[in-house]
Amino acid sequence: MASSQNTSDTSSRQYETTEPSLDENIDALLEEEETLITAHRKEIEDTMEIVHEEMKLLAKVDRPGSMIDNYVTQLSFVLSRKAAGLVSLQARLARFQHRQKEQEILSRKRVPR
Template identity: 80%
Template sequence: MPFSREEEALIAAHRKEIENTMEIVREEMNLLAEVDQPGSLIDDYVTQLSFLLSRKAAGLVSLQARLSRFQQRLKEQEILSRKKSSR
């Protein structure tokens, strides 16, 4: 994949992760509002919170992996350009 497309894909993935995070935060706020209601079930709260946190963590891990790959490509590109300029 050409470098500029990789860069665009990384930026798009970051934007998407922010959107996903905002959606999860909204769901967490609703979950807190529900658990604050009298008679709410703590088991449901715990189950739903666990699910939301797992989604959040998975999104961050995925974005971090993409970022790490991109950083590696940047380093490789830098090494190649140094080798070319030293000739």
């Protein structure tokens, strides 16, 4: 019976979690901040590339005899890519803001008064 008790104690210890230290939380937040900024830079680069594609599409559709069906199809694809990039960046920003608020709350709780 003692061996089953030891097994029970060991398995319950495996599920115990320790809270990360304030420094670890701050380090993780700083890393997320850097990732967010990098993602924003990439989104700007991608947007610039997409704008160039849109300009080419407009130049093509302005030519006499251009195929409006091709223009509409390509524009739909380009706008979907643009929207997906923005949605992804917004989601990343929202996660960062949430973590930032969590960190602020944790910092206040840990500061002795």
